[in-house]
Every structure is written in structure tokens, then in C-alpha cells.
Amino acid sequence: MSLKEIFAQLNIFTQCGKYGVSLWQCPQFLFLIMGVVIIGSTLAAYAIGSRYIEEPQIVALIVLVVTAVLFMVAASITRSFERLAEANRMKSEFVSVVSHQLRSPLSNFRWAIELLMSGRIGQIEEKQLEYFKILKENSNRMKELVSDLLTVSRIETAELPTKKEECHLEDIIKDFIKEFQPFATASNVEIAFKPQLNLPKVLVDASQIKLVIENLLDNAIRYIKEPGKVEIRLERQNEQLYFEIKDTGVGIPKDDQKYIFQKFFRSENIMRHQTQGTGLGLYIARAIIEKLGGKIGFKSQEGKGSTFYFTLPIK
């Protein structure tokens, strides 16, 4: 952290400005006040105590008053944190409402395009088809974004319900590989899957774990820009199931690695390739894996590829 950043952190007024609440509702400011009261009252107690030591009642009274003041300040700090949490929750709720509202026009849009493209209501020319394809792809992108946003807002308002059932992870993975095969072939990517034999089932929410595997597999294929390979491993490690997906893609630049699980973060080198994506997939993946009691992580080298892994507890 540079000196300038430290000063910026110390500037309470700008810090509080960011929250959009008044100074008396801002935790940083209230802590400062509390600090001032503590120091001031300690000095005052010393000064008064050394002069009127023969009257302990006064000292006791001062201590009582100071405690009361501190109590009030602490109460407002708690309240201010509540307000901030509330503001955050309202923001997530807003995102959820907006996303829901976006879905209806989006469905109309997607289905109307599908109807047009099917040629059922009149033949379309080759050149028109190109543009219909653009419309279709982009409406699908919008659909993905909206559904990612909904998942994120559910995670943030702690409303992502988990319905655990026993699953064979290798079956889920095999299904996805089949589903992604055309995309992989089109991208010149070979997928290899090596599960250990006799793997135990895990207790997970199938729809959520599918979201994780889908995201990781999609990323692995998407960010391979030359003919390449994706290798998936699944094995038992003590009381955990270990999943690993290794690609020969563009990799994540070192400076970007610490941000990779952040919401909306997209690495600088993939932005260069203009690859589509919402920057929400890994954020969602981490939230889900952690909720299921596992760990997620990665190793990556720019230009060489990335390896993402997660663990899940067995029972």
C-alpha cells in the first residue's frame, strides 16, 4: 500500500462519502469520536483525579458519564453497520427485481427471433440470416447475464436454497463433456476425463454443482485460443473428493490472479481477445463450493494455461 493510499484510507470524510450516509451514521467517523472521547476522558480523569483525589465520588461520576457516552456511541456504530448491511441487501434485491423484469421481454425477444429464423413465416435471405444470428447470439448472452445476476443476488441475500442429494460427480461431468463436445470441436480443443475408479457419492445440491462444473468447463474451452487440451481429473483424497480441470489456454496474468474470484472481474488478457463473458461465473462457483463445505482454487501461468480445482467433503 502506498503512502497516498494510506492517507486516502485515513481521510474519513471521503470514506464516509462512499457509503452515501450522513457523518453521524458512518462507522469510521463514529469510531473516531469514540477514540477522542476515550483519550479526552482519560486525560480529564487524570487531571481531576490528581486534584480532587479526596473526593472519589466525583471520579466515579465522571467514569459513569464517560461510560454512558461511550455506550451511546457504540450503539450508533452498531446501528450504522445495520444501515450499511440493509443498503447492501436492498441493492441485491433491486438487482433481483430488475433481472426478473428483464426476463419477460427477453423471452419474447428470443422466441420471436427463433420463429423468424425458422423460416416458418417467410423465407429469409442468406445475408439477413447473418444478422439474425447476431441477434440470437446477443439475446442468449443477455439471458446468461440475467440468470447470473439472479444467482449472484440470491447468494448475496442468502436466498440460494440448497437441496442436497447424493450425486455421482463423474456422471455430471460426463454429461457436460457430451454437451460441450460440439463447442470443443469447433474450438479445436480435445477433452480428456480421468476419473478414479469406485469414487464415492457426494452430498451436494446437483443444480448448483452443475453450475460450477459448467462454468469451469466453459472457461477452460473458451480461453484456449489455439488447438489445445482440457484435462479433467476426479479423485478421492482422504475424506474429500478432488476435482481438477487443466487447460492449455491463455492463462491469467499474475497481477490479475488475486482478483479472479471477484464479481464482474475479467482479466485484462481475455478482454483483449474480446471473448464474451459476464465476469460472474467464478464468483458464483466460489460461493457455491464454499457453501457446500469445500474449497476452490487455481494455479495459472499466462500463456501456458490454468488449472482450477475444488474439493467437496465426502458425507
Next chain:
Amino acid sequence: MPKTILFIEDESALQKTFGEIFKQEGYEMTSALDGEVGLRLAKTKKPDLILLDLILPKINGFDVLKQLKEDPDTKEIPVIVLTNLEGMQDIEKVIGLGATTYLIKANYSLVEVMEKIKKALGE
């Protein structure tokens, strides 16, 4: 006799799109833009299938479904719910009320919705 489908959905754009598809597939579509009209048409027209949205003006889709299944005149008609709601509770509630299938709009293409409809019609 072409089979009849009652589409209870407040989005007129969807009524239009599906109307076109149904016409081409040889079905007759009756549309209702709110729950009240939907219930009335279900009783008078006795369609072969009902395609039902959940968020509807006047009477919402859950109540429409409940009333359809309570009425001896309409309880045998298969109901496909086509909605944007995707909460587990909503799905369970709707299936519990007796809907044949629950389709989330965002997850299906027109062709796939059509397949589900044909299946529900026993084709």
C-alpha cells in the same frame, strides 16, 4: 377436429408468437390475457391443453391452477406452466397443485416448448 390449446398469458407478444406456431402445427389457440378470462374460457371451451403463466392480472396462475383442478369440468385438462419464476417453492407448489409440466421460459426454445406440448397432448 384440430386440438385446442388455451394460452393464459398477459404478454400479448408471446400470444402472437405462439399463435403463429400453433396455427402452423395445426392446433387451434384460444388466448386469455388474465386469470379471470382464462378460467372462464377453460370452462366454456374445454380445451385439450392449457398453457399457463403464473404472474397474471386479476387471478394469479397459482389460483387459476387450483381452481382448474378443483372443478370437475376442467380437472382432467393437462396444464403446462410456462413462467419466469424459478424458485424451488414455486415449482413444488405448482406440481403439488397438479400441473403436468413446469417450464421456465428462459431455459427453453420454442421448439422445445412445442415438444413438451405435443407430449402432454399424447402425440
